[in-house]
Amino acid sequence: MPNRFCAICGKKINESAPHYGMCLECYLKENPLFILQKKFSINVCLDCLSYSKKQQWFEPEIKDIFYIIEESINNFILKSLLKKDTIQFEIEFDQNSFEYSSKDLLKTLKVIIIGKLKEKTRITHKEEISVNINYELCDNCQKIRGGSYYTAILQLRVRKDQEFDLINEVLNDIQKYTEKLFDKDPRHFISEVKDQKYGVDLYLSTNEIMNYLISFLNNKYHFLLKRSKKLVGRDNQKGKNIYRIKTLLKFLPISKGDIILIDKRKKFVIDTILKNKIILKDYKGEKITKDFQYFFDIDFEKVDENRK
Numbered sequence: 001m002p003n004r005f006c007a008i009c010g011k012k013i014n015e016s017a018p019h020y021g022m023c024l025e026c027y028l029k030e031n032p033l034f035i036l037q038k039k040f041s042i043n044v045c046l047d048c049l050s051y052s053k054k055q056q057w058f059e060p061e062i063k064d065i066f067y068i069i070e071e072s073i074n075n076f077i078l079k080s081l082l083k084k085d086t087i088q089f090e091i092e093f094d095q096n097s098f099e100y101s102s103k104d105l106l107k108t109l110k111v112i113i114i115g116k117l118k119e120k121t122r123i124t125h126k127e128e129i130s131v132n133i134n135y136e137l138c139d140n141c142q143k144i145r146g147g148s149y150y151t152a153i154l155q156l157r158v159r160k161d162q163e164f165d166l167i168n169e170v171l172n173d174i175q176k177y178t179e180k181l182f183d184k185d186p187r188h189f190i191s192e193v194k195d196q197k198y199g200v201d202l203y204l205s206t207n208e209i210m211n212y213l214i215s216f217l218n219n220k221y222h223f224l225l226k227r228s229k230k231l232v233g234r235d236n237q238k239g240k241n242i243y244r245i246k247t248l249l250k251f252l253p254i255s256k257g258d259i260i261l262i263d264k265r266k267k268f269v270i271d272t273i274l275k276n277k278i279i280l281k282d283y284k285g286e287k288i289t290k291d292f293q294y295f296f297d298i299d300f301e302k303v304d305e306n307r308k
Contacts, residue, residue: 033115033125034081040111040131042072045138047145048186057138059186065106066093069131073111077129087115094128101135108132140186143205150191150203152210155248157199159296163253167199170221170251174202177216181209188212207245214247222273224250224292252295254278259303267303 005012006023043052044065050057051068053076060068070091074082081087090113097110111131117123143149158166171193181188188209194201204210217223229243254260258270260280268280271287278295281287 033087033117033123034127036077036113036127036129038129040073040077040129041134042069042076042131043134043136044068045141046135047137047141050138050140050186052138057140065133069093069109069111069133073113073129073131078113081115086118088118088121090114105135106133143191144186144189147191150205152204152207152245152247154202154204154210154213155196155199155246156202157196157248157250158253159250160198163251164198166251166253170217171200173217173220174213177213178209181212210245210247214249217249222252222254222292224248224252224296226250250292250296252278252292254295254302260300261303262298262300264299264301 003012004014006026009023009026011023011026041053045051045057048059049063049065049068050059051072052058053072058072058075060071062068073091074089078089082089092112092114094110094112097108098106099108101107109131111129113127113129115125115127137145156167156170158164174190178188178190187206189205190202190209191205192203194203202213204213214225226248228246228248230246231241232244233242254270254273256270256273259267260270261267266282268282268288270278271281272279277289277291279287279289
């Protein structure tokens, strides 16, 4: 077989060359595996480290700036190439190119993207991208910092001042539960807590968190629930009215087995507490059933049988 030479550089080639008239190096220069944009900008939230390219924000799996850069490159630049699943990519950071702001935030850097053809790993290509990072607050963190955003109100109430310890106990449980919800989904948070007579009002970021809290509290406490809604505007795009939901929870400070004195003369034992009703048993063993509202309409107090 006669000798063959690369038509571009004149290098001697054999039958393993990817093209009849070019060596591997020249072939890849003329036919790169991929071509990428040379500049890339992303927005990163100062508080939660979510990132975006335009308006939509994404929460990264790992809150690390280098992981965020790599994830955003995969999502915004390499996505179409990754779908084809023909090229294996590696992303490297040029540490000599790092530039930081006065607040020690990484602003710009160069990223090297190396791709290898999966079927023929010796066919590779390398591109360099200049990455610019803009720091701002995402929509959700703006609402949190503002401290006044809310879509629903949860009202917690007891019958009288002497039962306010129950409100404090409920608030402690809500705080722990809400922190877990926020970790899973930062959209859910309490904007503000306002003291009210016989209780507090919780201003909530979403209607979903209200439903989560009610279900959570229902597993531990007994309360009377009342809902209401107020028209606050209209969504012209969807053609729907916008309502603000308000839910009132009036807590009963009683548990199964408690002894209560009604109207300062009738003594009963709390025999059973159902979803909306309570079964009482008198000293003769006779039972009567009352709904939750009954205990807000009468005067009763818990009795400590051990108190002398």
